[in-house]
Amino acid sequence: MTAIVWSELATVLDPEIDISLLDLGVIRSIEIDGQSITIVMAPTRTACPGVHEMKRRVIEAVHRAVPDANVEIKWKIGIWNPSCVSDRGRKVLQSAGYIVAEEGVSRPLTCPYCSSVKVRRDGDFGGSVCKTPFSCRACGSTFDLLGADQCVSCRGPRDILQIASPPR
Numbered sequence: 001m002t003a004i005v006w007s008e009l010a011t012v013l014d015p016e017i018d019i020s021l022l023d024l025g026v027i028r029s030i031e032i033d034g035q036s037i038t039i040v041m042a043p044t045r046t047a048c049p050g051v052h053e054m055k056r057r058v059i060e061a062v063h064r065a066v067p068d069a070n071v072e073i074k075w076k077i078g079i080w081n082p083s084c085v086s087d088r089g090r091k092v093l094q095s096a097g098y099i100v101a102e103e104g105v106s107r108p109l110t111c112p113y114c115s116s117v118k119v120r121r122d123g124d125f126g127g128s129v130c131k132t133p134f135s136c137r138a139c140g141s142t143f144d145l146l147g148a149d150q151c152v153s154c155r156g157p158r159d160i161l162q163i164a165s166p167p168r
């Protein structure tokens with residue numbers, strides 16, 4: 001039963017971006033106990049406005065796999081970080097014009113369209129709270145950095161272009 005639940009969960013897309021919640025790192029684990037199925041999920045941000053729609057979609061997917069299951073969603077707040085995004089998820093996001101903040105990587109932010117480092121932060125918030133808007137001075141594209149708020153609020157007002165972890 002676990003495999004069929006996972007395969008349905010793999011089809012659930014994020015409400016805002018065409019990426020599966022599995023690749024985004026939002027769906028974390030499942031626990032099956034008879035007809036009771038618990039899905040552990042981690043929102044990309046505590047105040048993410050998409051959580052209710054995510055929950056609805058996940059419950060619907062579980063019911064496609066096991067129609068009479070008792071589904072419970074457990075949110076684990078504060079454990080999501082950009083490294084939760086799968087490699088496939090990063091590619092999907094890049095092709096949709098998003099760059100994912102990377103943990104422990106010290107390199108300049110690059111444009112997802114032309115790879116130029118001549119990018120500029122356009123403000124604090126993008127289309128939703130987990131996005132930060134940027135534009136590229138080389139090709140003129142605009143794109144969003146996903147998860148950047150963690151770099152700003154948890155690591156102090158360091159230069160957003162140098163997304164590096166503090167020394168450990």
Ligand SMILES: [Zn+2]
Nearest residue numbers: 111114136139
């Ligand atoms: Zn560019």
